[in-house]
Every structure is written in structure tokens, then in C-alpha cells.
Amino acid sequence: MLDVRGLKKVYEGSGRRVEAVRDLTFSVAAGELVCLVGPSGCGKTTLLRCVGGLLRPTAGEVLLAGRKVDGPPPGMAFVFQEYGRSLFPWMRVGENVELPLRRKGLGKARRRELVADALGSVGLADAAGAYPWQLSGGMQQRVAIARALAYEPEVLLMDEPFAAVDAQTRADLEDLVRRLWRERSMTILFVTHDIDEAVYLGERVVVLSASPTVVREQLKVDLPHGRDQVHTRVAPRFAELRTRVYEQIQAAKRGTERPVKSPLPRQG
Numbered sequence: 001m002l003d004v005r006g007l008k009k010v011y012e013g014s015g016r017r018v019e020a021v022r023d024l025t026f027s028v029a030a031g032e033l034v035c036l037v038g039p040s041g042c043g044k045t046t047l048l049r050c051v052g053g054l055l056r057p058t059a060g061e062v063l064l065a066g067r068k069v070d071g072p073p074p075g076m077a078f079v080f081q082e083y084g085r086s087l088f089p090w091m092r093v094g095e096n097v098e099l100p101l102r103r104k105g106l107g108k109a110r111r112r113e114l115v116a117d118a119l120g121s122v123g124l125a126d127a128a129g130a131y132p133w134q135l136s137g138g139m140q141q142r143v144a145i146a147r148a149l150a151y152e153p154e155v156l157l158m159d160e161p162f163a164a165v166d167a168q169t170r171a172d173l174e175d176l177v178r179r180l181w182r183e184r185s186m187t188i189l190f191v192t193h194d195i196d197e198a199v200y201l202g203e204r205v206v207v208l209s210a211s212p213t214v215v216r217e218q219l220k221v222d223l224p225h226g227r228d229q230v231h232t233r234v235a236p237r238f239a240e241l242r243t244r245v246y247e248q249i250q251a252a253k254r255g256t257e258r259p260v261k262s263p264l265p266r267q268g
């Protein structure tokens with residue numbers, strides 16, 4: 001569904017040159033939920049912006065279902081970290097969710113249906129008439145998720161969407177993402193700096209190095225599909241996987257050239 005090939009991004013301007021992403025190659029299959037994890041400043045947002053066609057890569061390319069991404073493609077939706085800045089404060093929740101559907105040229109009845117369905121899915125069926133600033137941070141991020149869902153994207157890109165909410169809300173939102181992914185069989189690329197979150201959410205974790213960024217390792221998360229905050233997080237396999245990712249990220253920060261060699265034990 002999504003192919004990132006040799007992606008490189010160098011920011012240039014005002015006498016400064018920052019090589020944010022050096023050489024990234026990975027792909028995401030249709031219907032897969034992949035987490036990208038890497039230290040802060042390693043270029044995760046840069047990468048997602050390139051994937052979403054919001055930023056032009058310096059080299060390399062992104063393919064969505066075989067077509068080269070060259071500007072924001074119609075089949076992608078974004079959920080950003082700063083929910084406070086991603087919703088329009090002067091529009092009601094329902095109107096915020098509906099806005100991209102107008103751009104899509106859908107009729108009024110269909111738009112209403114999609115908005116109601118999406119808000120219902122995130123547990124905000126009653127909030128359509130409220131303004132974003134009347135809602136808590138976690139609820140605002142639910143609205144942003146509903147807006148993405150209503151759009152019915154082929155691929156959902158999420159950039160550290162829960163970094164700014166409290167731990168309990170975050171746990172709830174993680175479970176919401178897993179549930180929506182399973183119910184709607186979407187393709188999701190989820191970016192986070194949080195190792196536990198990456199392992200808990202992903203079917204696969206792509207570990208990024210520190211900037212200038214390359215793919216350090218890809219790890220299949222062989223935890224059961226049905227996950228829950230209480231049992232999954234204390235499962236021995238969860239601990240093994242998070243330790244593995246942690247070691248890779250620590251090694252990346254130290255700038256170790258070669259990946260840590262300790263083999264990941266097979267699940268038995």
C-alpha cells in the first residue's frame with residue numbers, strides 16, 4: 001500500500017543545512033498497522049510530511065498503491081500531535097469533521113451520515129454541536145481522529161497523536177486506535193517516540209536511528225491481536241519486545257554503527 005524508497009530530506013535555508021532524514025526504505029502492506037519509533041528530533045515528523053505529500057523529499061520517493069506521491073493524495077488522512085491547532089475553534093465539532101468531506105465533493109446526506117458514524121465510533125456522538133475548546137484535550141484528539149475516519153482514507157498517518165494527553169487518556173486512545181484499525185481494516189502508519197506505545201499498538205515496529213535517520217531494525221510484534229492495557233503490558237513477550245526496541249534506540253543514540261546483535265528469542 002505504501003512504499004518509501006530511499007527517502008532523504010535536507011532542510012536548507014538561511015545559511016543552515018539540516019540533514020533530517022538520510023535514507024529511509026520501508027513499506028506498509030494494505031491493512032497493516034505499523035509503528036515507527038525513534039528518538040525526538042530524529043526526523044519522524046519530516047518523514048510523515050514527506051509520506052503525506054506535504055513536503056517534497058530531497059531524494060527518493062513515496063508510492064501510495066503504486067502511484068508516486070506528489071502533493072497530498074486523496075487517499076490519505078493525518079492526525080497531528082497538536083490537536084489544539086488542528087481543529088478550527090470557530091467551527092463546531094460536527095463542522096470540523098465535515099470539512100474535508102466538503103472538499104471531497106460528497107453530498108449533504110452522505111456527509112451527515114459519515115460525520116455521525118465517525119463521531120459515534122470515537123464515543124462523541126453527543127458532541128457534534130460543541131466547540132472544540134469546550135472539550136478536554138483527549139476529546140479534541142478524538143474529534144481529530146473522527147475527522148480522519150469520516151474521510152475514509154486508505155492510509156491513516158498519525159504523528160505522535162497522544163504525546164500531549166495524560167496517561168489514562170492516552171491508554172484509552174491507544175485502545176481506540178487498535179479497535180478502529182480492527183473494525184475498519186485501515187492501513188495505519190503511527191509515529192511515536194514512546195517504545196511501549198509502539199510495541200503495544202503495532203503489528204510491526206520500525207526502529208529509526210537518531211538524525212540523520214535510517215531504518216535501524218524492523219520487528220514483527222507477535223502479540224495477540226486482541227490486546228488490553230492490563231494483560232498485554234505485563235506479558236513476558238511484551239517485555240522482550242520492548243527491551244529489544246529499547247536496546248536498538250540506545251545503540252542508535254550512542255551512534256553504534258552496527259545493530260545490537262543479541263538475538264530476539266522466538267516465542268515458544
Ligand SMILES: Nc1ncnc2c1ncn2[C@@H]1O[C@H](COP(=O)(O)OP(=O)(O)O)[C@@H](O)[C@H]1O
Nearest residue numbers: 011018020039040041042043044045046047211
Ligand atoms: N522546517 C525545518 N527547517 C529546518 N530544520 C528542520 C525543519 N523541520 C525540522 N527540522 C530539523 O530536522 C530534524 C528532524 O525534525 P523532526 O522531523 O521534527 O523530528 P521528530 O519529529 O522526530 O522530533 C531536527 O533536527 C529539526 O530541527
Ligand SMILES: [Mg+2]
Nearest residue numbers: 044045046160
Ligand atoms: Mg515530531
